[in-house]
Amino acid sequence: MRHLIALCIAALLLTVLPASHAQAQEADTLPTIPYYTSQEGGRQFNVPIPAGWQVDDSHSDYLRMTPTADAETNAIYIMALTPGTETEEAIRRIDDGWTLNRRATSEIIFDGLAWDLSAFDIAEGGNISAFMQARDNATYAVIHVNRNAAVDVYMMGLQPGIGEDAITLDDVMRRLYPDFNAAPDETTDLLLGNATWQWSAFTADEDAFTTLHQQRAGSVYAIIERGGGETVDSVNRAIYTVIFGFFITPDNADFMWAGIIASIAILLLLIGAYYARHRNAEKDLQLIEQLESES
């Protein structure tokens, strides 16, 4: 009995030490970017909140993020939708009164995940860059809306097909403005949080264009502003923070239930085996008692 008690104490130490060690590890964790986590069960997504932006989760259809300094004209909407939802349908959840004109489409890959990218003009003023991704029995949308009618703001990315030449900024510009043909007036390299980007200023048909783009593995990712370039940097940082940090909590509850049921079933099987052996032993005992009485 003393040995058993000693063994129990050892087991308790074995129990508590790993867990307390695990808790001690928590103190070493680096500070993390603030994240917003949606509460939609199986369609749960997680999105980082860009620095200087605020979250509005009061709407049931979407999560809205706006820059603190420019909440009226600039916003990013994130939503989890039923599979197969079209981009226009997602945008209409934000405002179903908008008249949308599709300007360009593309497919880009971030961190190995493909997004369908569409650029729209809003006839009532402003424009939209919408990222759509079908995954885990849902469609996820990240939509940037510019409501400032005085400027255009688009996010566009292009990647070359197999055997095609590397994409240039001109290719991206012509995807949005087919007649665009201008050389940059000014170009500067900018070291941002996620890489070195090229800032360029153009003048074409008396319009000023400001672009911030990055060329990577033959593809070009660009934020384009037809205007003075006041918002291009802020929008670039926010969209890339959201897109690169965006992740979906997988819906794998079925596997969890399978594991729980299997664990309980194994325990019940063991208990059942003990019970069956006990019952058989009792039958043996009855037989023995019967034989004893007969003899």
Add this chain to the structure above:
Amino acid sequence: MAVSATASTTPASGERPPRSLIVLTVITALSVGVSLYLTLIYANTDLEQGDVQRLFYIHMPSFFGAFFAFGATVLGGIQYLRTRQTRWDTLALAGVEVGLALSIINLVTGSIWARPIWNTWWTWDARLTSAAIMVLTYAAYLMFRSGIENPDTRRRFASVYGIVAITTVILTLVIIRIVPDTIHPAVIGPSPQNAEGTFEATTNVAIALIPNMIIWTTIIPIALMWWRIRLENRLEAINRRKIALLSEDNT
């Protein structure tokens, strides 16, 4: 004469188990409920792994529960070799059976977790392989044991085997420190470089984990082992009575 002496030591068919065992059984049943509550409701959903991560609260404690039960086998084996008292061999046997069940739970939950996280039910990773060897080693204990007819030889063999077999448990425990090329994450200390499916041990995780460790590492194995010891004692007593009856018939 021999029959009546043995019969007097055989518990009657309907004899109730000791009060302490009944209390422990009730505590165990309630503990399983607590374990499920902590696992399914209290613990937060892991944002990266999803709900399947909750299996961790059973997967790891069940391994340590097996470790505890196999430890009892070592204790029983050593004590049997020293004293030749059959109760220690019974403890060793109970330890193997309960430890084996908990090891299988460990393997099954790990495999089910791996399917969505590693995209495979099984991989011949160092820890998975050593865990499989551990389970097979203890399954072989039961097979070898049942194959030896002479009780003394069987108990001596089982004692030595049970003591030696603990090396497979220790190996499974430490192998991710010895073999760095493993994708199995570690909870105690930093995970290996190639580990996949790691997560942070937050306060919420620790609060859900500690009671689960106590439940699966001590309460469940002790209750099951106790019932198994009681069953074995009964089987032994009935067997002795059967032998006595047969020998009386022969004379």
